Amino acid sequence: MNITVVGTGYVGLVTGVALAEVGHDVTCVEVDVHKAAVLKQGISPIYEPGLQEMMKSNMQQGKLSFTSEHRNAYRHTDVVIIAVGTPQREDGSANLDYLEMACRDVALSIEADVIVVVKSTVPIGTNDQMEEKVRVWTEYQVEFVSNPEFLREGSAIHDTFHSDRIVIGAKTDEAGHKIEEMYEPFQLPVFHTDRRSAELIKYASNAFLATKISFINEIATLCEKLEADVSDVAKGMGLDRRIGTAFLQAGIGYGGSCFPKDTEALVQIAGNVTYDFLLLKSVIEVNNKQRHLLVKKAEERFGLLAGKKIALLGLSFKPNTDDMREAASIVIAEQLVAAGASVFAYDPVATEAAKAVLPAEVEYASLEETLVNADAAMIVTEWPHIKGLSFSFYKEWMKEAILFDGRNCYSVEAAAEAGVEYYSVGRPAVTQENRLPL
The missing domain is CATH 3.40.50.720 (NAD(P)-binding Rossmann-like Domain)
Structure with missing residues (x-):
């Protein structure tokens, strides 16, 4: 044709x-x-x-x-x-x-x-x-x-x-x-x-997947309060074929060109026919809240962030793309700059796109330069080579290896054994008190 x-x-x-x-x-x-x-x-x-x-x-x-x-x-x-x-x-x-x-x-x-x-x-x-x-x-x-x-x-x-x-x-x-x-x-x-059903299939599919993400993130918050592990909870849930494992990875929320736009649009579409889509409104609210999680954890750990060097690892909304639309890094960088932190950022492909949407105060560098003498590192995008970094790499370059992992890239047990501080989503934290001696 x-x-x-x-x-x-x-x-x-x-x-x-x-x-x-x-x-x-x-x-x-x-x-x-x-x-x-x-x-x-x-x-x-x-x-x-x-x-x-x-x-x-x-x-x-x-x-x-x-x-x-x-x-x-x-x-x-x-x-x-x-x-x-x-x-x-x-x-x-x-x-x-x-x-x-x-x-x-x-x-x-x-x-x-x-x-x-x-x-x-x-x-x-x-x-x-x-x-x-x-x-x-x-x-x-x-x-x-x-x-x-x-x-x-x-x-x-x-x-x-x-x-x-x-x-x-x-x-x-x-x-x-x-x-x-x-x-x-x-x-x-x-x-x-028919045409109208096809149009709705697209919105309904994305809204359902977004709902799974917000649901598991709410479970992650509950896990932290109850001293449970969201990774195990999600795995146990996913073994039920009616539920499945896809989109049950706790983290700092969804972004990109589809989920945020389509969930908002479906709420608007429902409103146009006088239907209040309460479930989807909650999904959006949870996702917006989730983007603030890493900075909140950092403030709980350090108190004031003014003068701290914070390394952002990964900027695009997901790996294998340079798309910065609705990326969590935007909100995180804005919060850190507003708090007076010195923000250094690294991404293998999205740096140029990030410069157009992140605060002007953010500095961009290589992975090593981003981490050197950093007070803390925040993992924002789970690029494969970031997930593959050893804890010894962080200890070599950072002032002290303190990690805030927004994508649960590493094992809690491995972090404890390596003697680093490690704060993830919905899992037990490895703090100064419970990490193993160096």
Whole structure:
């Protein structure tokens, strides 16, 4: 098929590259001329393992191209996939301006009937609304199909080829089967439904996963008060197949482009039909509270943080991405700077992105320079090589090895044996009093 993908963010770029990889001819539209120029050079503007290599390969084979001339890209295509951003407004609702602009451009450019696939996360009923608008702008038949994405940043390529399901929400069987045909080379389970249900599946899935994270973080708080270990509690829970182990890792909360935005949006969507989504409001409240946990623990340990050198290890919202959207490091850095601490930060790929959103007072350095003579280290993102650091490494570089682990990267027992102070989430603390002698 000839496929046009609108938008080259995480979803659009990964989708376009993957569809080219399985044999389709794909044109990706990027209205930002400078970004399009970078893409044409085979350079990915986002950090995603394996993406740039696959992108270059398909460009060399002539199956993948990029353009900022959107009108030409829409004229001779079988399917248009829209994957533009739907950023959050101040009231929590989704901003659909970019989506509507893309739909209008498609309608004014096409020279034949076309199927428009909406991969952007949109409020329920959006596909119906866009289809109505497009009828005013073109004489050709344009049928909208809802096809939500379920990619995880940092493993988006793997998720595309090994997804649990492909959800297709269509008004007619013909359109639904056409999109199933597009995905046939992936050999993945396909679930057909109506458009509104497909739109809600995306929100409901993310909201449920966010709920699991906030739930286990509440259990972690309870564990600390009851002298229990949340790691064991989560493992014991996860052995029940009805519950499972996924998303039961206690920590300092979720971030990124999906969970925060989608949970807020679903609360807003419920409010629009006069339903008060109390459970999801609590999930959001718990997550916001969790981001303050490490600084709270540090203040309990040191008292005043003014004049202390604090090392932040990891800045992106999760490993294997440079995405800083809703990252816990933002809140932590702001609190530390406000408390008068000297903040040094290290991240293997997100430093440039972090500079745009962290306080100007934060200094960036290598791992060793970040830790040297630090009064405390806070583990914010569980990058594999950070998890692989030995306690002796911290003892070598820090003033005194005092760790606040927001991702439970290390063993409590190993920390005690190494003679370091270690404060994690929902597990017993290794303090000055109970650590083993050096």
